[in-house]
Amino acid sequence: MTVLYRPVSYIECLNLPNIFQTPQPLEVELGAGDGSFLIDWAKANPRHNFLAVERLLGRIRKIERKSNRAGLNNVPLLRIEASYFLEYLLPQKSVIALHVYFPDPWPKRKHRRKRLVNEAFADVCRRALAPGGAVFLRTDDPDYFAQMRSVFNGFTSIDTPPELASIRTDFERGFHEQGVPTLIAAYRR
Secondary structure: OEOOOOOOOOOOOHHHHHHOOOOEEEEEEEEOOOOHHHHHHHOOOOOEEEEEEEOOHHHHHHHHHHHHHHHHOOOOOEEEEHHHHHHHOOOOOOEEEEEEEOOOOOOOOOHHHHHOOHHHHHHHHHEEEEEEEEEEEEEHHHHHHHHHHHHHHOOOOOOOHHHHHOOOHHHHHHHHHHHOEEEEEEEEE
């Protein structure tokens, strides 16, 4: 069974009822990695729909295998660049949670403009999130974390629920084994 979703159009917003069998609150993970977080979170929340957004085909295949093994039918995958997806394909006010965990920090000063989380990202999140929706962020990079925290003006800072924080990504587990702490932030629209 394939869970890879191919949009009818890459220039029009997704028709979410065509993607999900059951209308339920939608959560999106941008840059889903190997799917470790999303699969565990989806298993814990069967009354939500999830969309895994990942650019790399190898990672998409890993998520697909994990999703199939877990018997999940509420986790379609979309292979696309996260910023493009968020800005052009995601319908306005359609998401209750955006998960952005360990995006590439682009640590060199000359590359920082390539970072996913920036002022424009916060504006697009504001449009995508349903009223009361939240964006959940994690990183290991202190400089990127400072940038993440600075761009969410007009959002309310909230605590990440413990049950959400307890589910780790593949990158996070590796960092913890090396003694690198996770920096966590969350903001409500």
